[in-house]
Amino acid sequence: MRIVVNGEPREVADGITVLQLLESLGLDPSRVAVELNTQIVKKPEWPHRTLESGARLEIVHFVGGG
């Protein structure tokens, strides 16, 4: 199915969870926040929150420099 991550269309497996998506993108879950269809999804929900076709995600990377 097709979803949109940070504005870029992506093909992913049906029923993929937020956590599986982050892992498939090689992202460290401790460094990101995730917005799904304009709502922030809390971290404890990531392992069982499944994505639907057309889902729009924003993944925000947290950094510490300054």
Added chain:
Amino acid sequence: MEPDRYSRQVLFPGIGAAGQQRIRAAKVAVVGCGALGSFQAGALARAGVGRILLIDRDYVEWSNLQRQWLYDESDARDALPKAIAAARRLAAINSEVEVSPLVADLTAANIEEALEGVNLILDGTDNFETRYLLNDYAVSHGVPWIYGAAVGSYGLTMPVLPGKTACLKCVYPEPPSGAQPTCETAGVLNAITSAIASLQTGDALKILAGHADSLRPRITTVDVWSGEVRQVALPPPDAGCQACGWREFVHLEGKRRAPISLCGRNAVQIHERAQPLDLGQLKAALEPLGEVRANEFALRFFLPPYEMTIFPDGRAIIKGTDDVGLARSLYARYVGA
């Protein structure tokens, strides 16, 4: 006072004469006077913020001059404390502003006294530890603060209005684990630090001028290399958040802070941080910066006149100083904390 001084921003309808009065009456803390903080401090002084508190634990180094707007070669040559160098520059920029420099490591032990009476806090720090401390302080006292951070060509910012918007902990309940990319290990462009600091300053002026209610709650991310700018709406405070919901301020109570001890002469130990490190990854990040020797038990990084020995459990011994603030700063800059 020169009557024309603030005329251009007073002409701007969002500020006006009343907003300028409020800006003048405000006391703002700039915590961390590196790339973000020195830019914010300069902008706030020019905008006529009445009182500016500058807090920083570091000294000006040559590698700072590429992006830390307020400093010049003489500051680096003299290794002046950043808070002092910044305060001198602000006095020259705007003598009407009352500037208070504080050369200190902001901790749970001194934050209450240091930030007493502050109306707004701007994040110019370079580490997660201090940001979680600021978040706890801000939420517990109902003082707005504006998070900002940058590494490489990427940065992000979010305003936290306690009681109205989510806080840092609502969005990121815990600091990231393990070694993190820092400006020292991954590099940083001055365009991103000034862009993020500008966005923070814009929100600051809006809040100070009395328009916090119409501030749009959002996280903004910018990458000045890819040209990408993105925003995510910031939700209201989370009832399940340890800080906003439960009002448990573990960072403010010092419970989450890695203890530090002086070990012998001229060395500081930063104890286990419950933050396991991948020494192989850290070695790769530090090798371009200096001599690194590592095995599975420890990594030794030579950064004359300092020597850092880092263990897989996150513990470190920093030789070459007995200044705890400096040791924390080195850890934050090279390991990430």
